[in-house]
Amino acid sequence: MTRLKDRTGGLIRVFGVGGLGLLLALAVTLREPPPPLPEAEPTPEPPVAPPSVARPMTARFQGAFPSYPQSTTIPMGRMEANGNPMEMAYFETTSPPGEVLEFYAREFRRRGHRTNHKADGPNAGAVSYYDARLGALVSVTAVGAGDKKDRTQVFPSIVETPEGVHLQARVPEALPRAPGATTVLRVDDLNPGPSEGSITVTEIAQGTPGTLAEFYRRELGQRGFTQVEARSARHGVEVLGFTRPGERLSLSLSPVQKDGLPETLATVVLEQATSPEGHP
Numbered sequence: 001m002t003r004l005k006d007r008t009g010g011l012i013r014v015f016g017v018g019g020l021g022l023l024l025a026l027a028v029t030l031r032e033p034p035p036p037l038p039e040a041e042p043t044p045e046p047p048v049a050p051p052s053v054a055r056p057m058t059a060r061f062q063g064a065f066p067s068y069p070q071s072t073t074i075p076m077g078r079m080e081a082n083g084n085p086m087e088m089a090y091f092e093t094t095s096p097p098g099e100v101l102e103f104y105a106r107e108f109r110r111r112g113h114r115t116n117h118k119a120d121g122p123n124a125g126a127v128s129y130y131d132a133r134l135g136a137l138v139s140v141t142a143v144g145a146g147d148k149k150d151r152t153q154v155f156p157s158i159v160e161t162p163e164g165v166h167l168q169a170r171v172p173e174a175l176p177r178a179p180g181a182t183t184v185l186r187v188d189d190l191n192p193g194p195s196e197g198s199i200t201v202t203e204i205a206q207g208t209p210g211t212l213a214e215f216y217r218r219e220l221g222q223r224g225f226t227q228v229e230a231r232s233a234r235h236g237v238e239v240l241g242f243t244r245p246g247e248r249l250s251l252s253l254s255p256v257q258k259d260g261l262p263e264t265l266a267t268v269v270l271e272q273a274t275s276p277e278g279h280p
Helices: 059-064 097-110 209-222
Strands: 074-081 084-093 116-119 124-131 136-144 152-160 165-168 182-189 199-206 226-232 238-244 247-257 263-272
Touching: 059 152, 097 124, 097 136, 097 152, 136 182, 152 182, 209 226, 209 238, 209 247, 209 263
Parallel strands: none
Antiparallel strands: 074 084, 084 152, 116 124, 124 136, 136 152, 165 182, 182 199, 199 263, 226 238, 238 247, 247 263
């Protein structure tokens, strides 16, 4: 069996909550990859302290996003969206998603940027623009949380990429939607080259990585995909790989460590197959 590459980046991150004054907020943070360890008996890891698990936001990132009134932005760190370097942060607000997106669209336009607004139903959406000076796609995704009234989750992000990568808020119809899922980010790569046509979708879904892995196995199997890889990584992360004629799908499921019902960060990369694995 051929080992798929971890294109989702799921192996290097674990998400948790915390921060003084934010005990009731879903504060998603990024843990940096641990250094390689020699072969030895595993030792218990100390509890993760929220201030130390994610790199501080870069000056470039802070300069790209005006502060939203009465909110505290929490860095989620730096990762990749199908090979494109990416930086993301997170905050919550009681403002509705539409109000948040209008605030950022107005501020971006005030700075001279031409914005693109994508809606995902009445309670979610994204506003973005391409910054040629930075060589990056700058975006804000806002999602109304279904478990609490008057709570909106907001994800500012910068994806370093040549112009031609587009943001959308909707999940492709070909992909199954996990129970209670809210889309955090969708990136479509339209640049010529090996990644042309690839789609990266990141969602927060209800349930543990294990239960969601079973959901994706069942749903993707019904869509003609064959599982070619399944492995468990550190911190409870599950990594799955699937193929069907002409397509390859990589999936990582990372637990969101918080109080209350379990949630999982699901990252899916759908690509055109370029190896024999994706062909009959």
